[in-house]
Amino acid sequence: MKKHISELLNHPRTGHSHFEFVDINVLDDQELFIDPCLIEIQQGPWYSNATKLLDDFFNKFYEAYRNNDTPKKLELLSCAREINFTKLGYGKGDNGHGNTAEGLLVTFKNLENLTVSVPSIAKAMDLPVTIPGFNEDGLSDMITNILHLQMNTFTLEQLAIRNVQPNSEDTFDTWNLVSSSWEKVTAPCYRYENNKILLTPKNIVRKKYHFGANQFLMRVILERAKKETAYINPKGKIRYRTTKKELRFAIPKEDRNWKYKYINEESERDQSFLTDYHDAIPYLYSNKAMTDAELDKFIY
Template sequence: MTNISSFYRLGIQQPELQFVDIKLDQDNLLFFDPRLIEYLQTPLTKKMQKHLEVFWGEVIKSVKLKSYEKSNYLLSGLGEPNETRLGYSLDRPYGNSVGNKLIKKIFDTIYNNLAVRTGVLSHFADIELFFEDISSDRISDMTTKIVKSVLIDYTQEQCRLHNIPMEKCIQKDIFDYENVKWITKKVELPIYNGKPILFTPKAIVRLEGAAGKNVSCFYRFAIRQFVSHDRNMLKDVSSTGKDGKILIRDVQAKYPVSKESLANWSVHHYGKLLVDYKTDHLQGRLRPLSDMEIMEIVYDSNHSQTG
C-alpha cells in the first residue's frame, strides 16, 4: 500500500502531517465537508468559503433569472475529481463531468425548492439538508471542484515544505471566483503514475455517510424543537401517550423524515429552524476528524477498493 508519506519517503505519518496521507493506488473513503469549511474560520477555510459563496450565489441567481445557459455553464464545471483520491474517484472515468441529466436535476431542484426560492437556503453547506440525491460523495465532489484553485496553492505550499517534487501539468475546470469563470491553467503539482495529485487539508474531511447523519440530526431537532410545539401541525397526529399525550414518536409517525418536509418546515418557521439548528445544536458539536480516525481509513486497505 502506497501513501504520500511512503512514496515520497517523508519519514513521518498522519499525526505529523497537515494533509490527508492518502493511499495513492486506492480510493480513500473520506469526503470534503463544506460544513467544516464554513465553521473553522481559518485563513485557508476562509478562502475556500469565499469560492463556495460566490459560486452558489451565482448559481442561484442564474436559476432564478431562468438563465439556462449561465446555470448550465456553472454546473458543467463540476466534474468528478480524481486528483484528491477521496471518495470513489478511482472507480470513475478520469475527468468525468456531471452528466446532463444531473445538471437538469440540480437546476430543477434549485428552481423548485422552496428553501432556495425564499432565501432560507443561502449557504452551500446546507444543500445536503434539502436536496435529494446529494450524499457525502456528491457534495464532496462539488466542493472539491469549486475550491480547486485553493487546493492547488495549498498542495504547492505543502510540497515546498516537505521537499516533494512537482511537475508542470494542465489543470482544467478551475473556478475563478473573481470573474465567475471556469479556466484552464498550467500549474505545478506532484505526479504519481502520470497523474497529478491534490493534497487535502485533514481538518476538513469527514467519514462516509456523514451527510445522511446530518439530515437525520436536523430532522430530530426539527421534530423536537419546532414541529412538536406547532399546534396546527399536531391537529392530525394520533396520540399513543398516557391520557392522550402526544409523544415524539407519534409526531415522527405522522411526519417521517423527508428533505422536502425539512425545506417546508424551515420556510414555515421563517428560517429560524435552520438558524437555531446551526447555532444552538451544531455549535460545539462540529469537529475535525482525529488523526486516529483518518489513519483507520488511509492505512487500512479494507477501507477502500483497488482502482
Template sequence: MKISEIYNLNKSQAELDFIDIDITKDTPLFLDPFFLSKKNDNWSQDATLTLRSFFQIIIDKIRNGEEESAKELFEHLHEPNSTCLGLSKDTPQGNGVGKRDTDKIYSSLLRSRAIQTGLIQDIEDNILFVDNFGKDKLSDMTTNIITKHLISYTQDQCNLHNIPLTNSISGYFWNRDDDEWQSEYTDMLVIDELKILLVPKGIVSFSKAYVPIRYYRQYVLNFLQNENLRINSALVQRRKNGNRYITKKTIEEVYPYSKDFLRQFTQNHPEILEEFKRNTSVKSLHNNEITEINYRNIALTLIQRLNNIQPGSETASDFHNTIIGILELIFYPHLINPKKEREIHDGRKRIDLVFDNAASNGIFKRLSDNMNIPCGFIFVECKNYTKDIANPELDQLSGRFSTNRGKVGLLVCRNIENLDLFINRCKDTFNDGRGLIIPITDIDLINILSVFNERNHEPLERFLSDRVREITL
C-alpha cells in the first residue's frame, strides 16, 4: 500500500515531491551520490557535503594506516529498509549492505589499493573499482550516511501533507560537524512499527550512468581503440580500400572487462576517468518513469478541483492543498522540496510555501544567471481571497525576501480585476529593489494545466517569461 493511500492524500505521484513508495515491497530506484553531487539545490548540496565528509575520513584513516579505526566506521552501513527502495522482490529487506557485506567491501577496498593510490576520491568511485560493489550497495551506503537529511525531509513532507509523526529513535546517521555516527530521538514516520524515510523523487535514478560497464565501453575502449590506431599496432586491420580500422570487439578480447583492469588502466590514464566524470550527466526522472501516469487526467482533475473551491477563509486549506499539487506538477523538477509555512524572523513571519530552486535551465535559472536576482529559494503565498489582492499582500511577501534566502516569490490568488494595475505595483516593488513578485491567478493555472506536458515546458516558460518581462522592463 502506498503512502498516498495509507493517509488518503488523494494525490498522484505527479502531485507529490517524494517517491510514493509501497511499504510492502521495494521500488527499483536508487540513491546515486554522483547524481546528488551534480544537483544545485540546497538540500542536495548539503547532503553531498555529508557524504564527502564521511568518505574523506575513511580515506584519511586508511592512508594513515588506521585501518581498524576506518573499518569501525563501516559498522553502521547496514541494510536500510526504511526507504523501500532497491532490488528486493517481496517485503523490503534490502539487497545491500549487511554485516558480511561491509566486511567484504572493506577488505576489497584495502586489497584494491584504490584509496592508497588516490584512484578513489569520491564515494561513488567505489562502484567503478571495488569488487562485489554495485549500485544497490552504493545506494544503501548513501542512505545510511545521509539519514539525518532524509529525516528532516520526511518531517517537512509530513508537515506539508498533515501526516502524523511519532517520537522515536532515529537510527544512526553521520554527523559531519562532529565527524561521527550519532542517533537521537526525533519525530519519525512510523507505519506498522516500520520507520519510513521519504525520499525526494528529484534525487533518485536508475543508476545507469556512473557505472563501470559504461566507463569501460564508452571511454576506456574508445581510448584503446584510438591509441592502437595511432601507434598502428598489430590489432589494426585494413579494408579493401586501404583504410585502417580496429573494432571494439577486438579490443575487448585483448582487454576483457574487469574491475581489476579498470583499476590498472585508470592508474595509467587518470585523464580518461576525469573525462568520464566531466561528461557524465544524470537528469531527474520524469513522473511517468517512476510510475504509470496519465498527465491529461491529472491536469483535468486539478482544473476541476480548483474550479470547485469557493473563495474565502473557510476553504483556504482546500485551496492551499490544491495549489501544492498544481505547483508540484507544473514546476518539477525545477522547483523541489516544498515546505509549508516556514517560520522566519524568530517566528514573527510565516511563509505559505518555500521551494528549493533546482533549475538547471529555464526561467528560474535565468533569473539568477542573467538578471542577478538571488533565488536559491522560491517563496509562494496562496491567497484564497474573495477580494482583490493589493499592496499589503505585496509588502507581506517582499518583506520575507533576503539576499540569502532569495528575492523571488509567486503570489497565487483566485483573480485580479485590474491585472495591469497590479503588474505596475509589482514593477514598483522590483524597481525599489524589494524583489520580484510574480502574480498567478486561477485562469493562468487553468491555461497552463490545459496544455501541460511534463516533457515540454515551453508553454509554462513562455507564460513566466512574458510575465517577468512585463514586471522588469
C-alpha cells in the first residue's frame, strides 16, 4: 500500500517536475539518501545555509576527535542518531548500534588516531571513505538531525504553497550555527497519523553516493599511482606501464576492511590525497542529482 505526500496535500500525482521535494510514500521508507556533496554544489540560500551548518558541525566533530574529548564526542553524537521523519533510508532500526551515541562512538573509534595522523579529514564526505561500516544511511541520518530545523521550515513552506496548514507542534534538537552546538527548539510541524513528516529537497538525494572508499581508492590514490608510471612511446603518445586494475590487485587483502586500511595508510603518508578528493567533488557531482524522471520511476 502506498500513500504519497502529494495525496495528503490534495495534489494530483503528476510527477516530480511539479514538486521541489521528494514525493515520499508516508507509509514506508524509500532507499534514498541525503548526499552532502549534492548540497554543497547546489545554488541558492537553502543549500548555502545547509552547507554552513554541516561545515560547522563537522569542524566541531573532528576537533573533538583530535582532542580525544569523549564528553564532547558524546554530546555531538547524542543528537546525530537514526531519524525517520523523512521516510528516507533503510529505516526500521536497521542501523544496528548506529542509533545511539554510544554505538556511534564504537563506529568512529578509529577517528581518534586518524584525525591526528590525517589532518586533511575535514568534511562529512570523509566518513564513508575512511570508516568501515559507515555508509549512506548513517551519514544521511546525521545530516537530517543537523538540518532538522531547516528541513522543518522547508516542509512548512511547501505546505503553505499548497494552502495546507501545520497540524501539530514538535520539540526537537537541531544544530545552531551561532552557538556551534545542539539547540532544542519548538516549532509547528506536519504529522500524518501522529508521525511527523519532514520533506526533503529533491536535488539532494541519491540512491547511492558517488563518493566512498572505492571511488577514493580508484579515482585518487590509484589514478595518481598509475600516472607515476607514464612514459612517451616512439609515436609521442603517453602510455602507462601499469593499470589501476593491476595496482588494485597488488594491494594486500588480509581482512575484509583492507580497502579502508590501505586508504588510511596512504592518506597518512600523503596528506594531499584527501585534499585532491575534496577538490574533485564538484567535477564528480556535476549534473549528478537525480532527474525528475529518475525520481518518478523510483518513487512511483
